[in-house]
Amino acid sequence: MKKLTYLIGIFALLLLLVACAEAEEDTVKVGIRGSELKTWEYIKDQASKEDINLELVTFSAQYDPNQALVEGEVDINAFQHVAYLNLFNTNNNSDLQAIGTTIMAPIGLYSNKYKSLDDIKEGTKIAVPNDPSNWGRALLLLQEHGLLTVTDNFDGNGGEDRIKENPKNITILPVDGATTPRVMEDVDFAVINNGVAVEAGLLLKDAIIHESKTAKPFINVIVAKAEDKHNDTLKKIVEIYQRDETGNFIKEVSNGNYIPVGMPLDELATWKDFYSY
Template identity: 35%
Template sequence: MKKWGWLLSVTLTLSSIMVACSGQSGGETKKLSDNKLVVGVTAGPHEEIMEQVKEVAKKEGLDIEIKVFNDYVMPNVALAEKEIDANSFQTVPYLEQFKKDRNLDLVDVIHTVTFPMGIYSNKIKDLKAIANGAKLGIPNDPVNGERALKLFEKAGVIKLKPGTGHHLTVKDIAENKKNVQFVELEASQIPRQLGELTAAAINTNFAIEHGFVPTRDAIFMEGKDSPHVNLIAVRTENKNDPVLKKLEKAYRSAEVKAFIEKEFKGSVIPSW
């Protein structure tokens, strides 16, 4: 009995140590550094803009390390898993939906720029030329898919059901006179598949990365009133950390604004 009692005591002690250590590594709130941030971005405009922000921030004593991603999923996953300190790549509706779908504790802290979504084509110059049964590409995630459908509606290609109370999908098309077929693809892949489609709605960052100049090459674009403003997100536990004020000051600086306006010529719009 003494032998088994001793083993039980040791086992319980080791278990307590493991639980304590686990709690310290997984649940402990950790303040962001005051002078260094690792920021995740998608390749293309967000990366280019953050490079400029990095230069401005350096003058204020803030070192920004940029980590580049090639999709819309991993930047939020990496942020939640504490592989990065912040990310800059997504719109407000996209973040809200992603948080809901994956139960992530992330928060919007700085509004940055707006990327008007555009419709592109290698085959037609005007959406009036769309043939019956044409294949049109849209992103396959709920937020950008709805955004694309609304853009095609605004362009007069389809009509959507009003006031559905959820993210609109192809099932919510009320009128489709030309019987167009919507092909849902991962957003970053749409530019590569454009040759197989009559036209497609492409997010501006992926359009620019593929070599398009949105103000020149898009055959239809969102207006400047687009509600899809982009943002910088962090973990909720860090939303009040002082370093974010430094990041906001650098991002919203006159130097960065001038770069955006000169480099993107209206395809990317500062939101401040």
């Protein structure tokens, strides 16, 4: 009898270990910024119905979730657009891969002092994010509205030498992207990244101008290591994100700041798209 009880105990322990292993296997750590926390809390709830446990790891603006992904601190992340991902891979000799599109978070031009592009005069001061991809993104936005022209060999990355024509002699002031809302008192206008704007209480409808849906290089994506690109659990998370119900939730919770995008991966922009943007 004692032997039978012992064997049953061992069997129960083995079942427990297997269950724990399976639970750990289905737990996915997701690196995000605070601006998308509500969306991912919703997705976490939906994923739990599919027996997938999401652990949300929120990173501040001072730490790059891509580095956390490279170092294995998270399994996937969702905070960046295609251009930023390409630049990170180039600069770090990494091979992080987009596994699904999420949203378009249009960058916009804001001001506490002015209401129209007509207010941009000779020598107007415009603050822009100083990281290369968003700096370039800001220049493209200003070019789209005829305020300046970028160089012929523009590759999507911003810099003082990337402006070809500046007829109004606009002063471009690169600042830390997280501080752009705070410097609006010191400049005439500021180009502010969508997530930063949301955290500062600014809505997309408050922007004087903002990106259109055709800005393919700036569609946000869920990213994984190359070896995990075809992981079934991760594919399921992408599918949950791209459901109509999730899209409706995103529109509501973001007050229209985010535009859900379910674009196939093979239609995503590459660096060559910057030349035709």
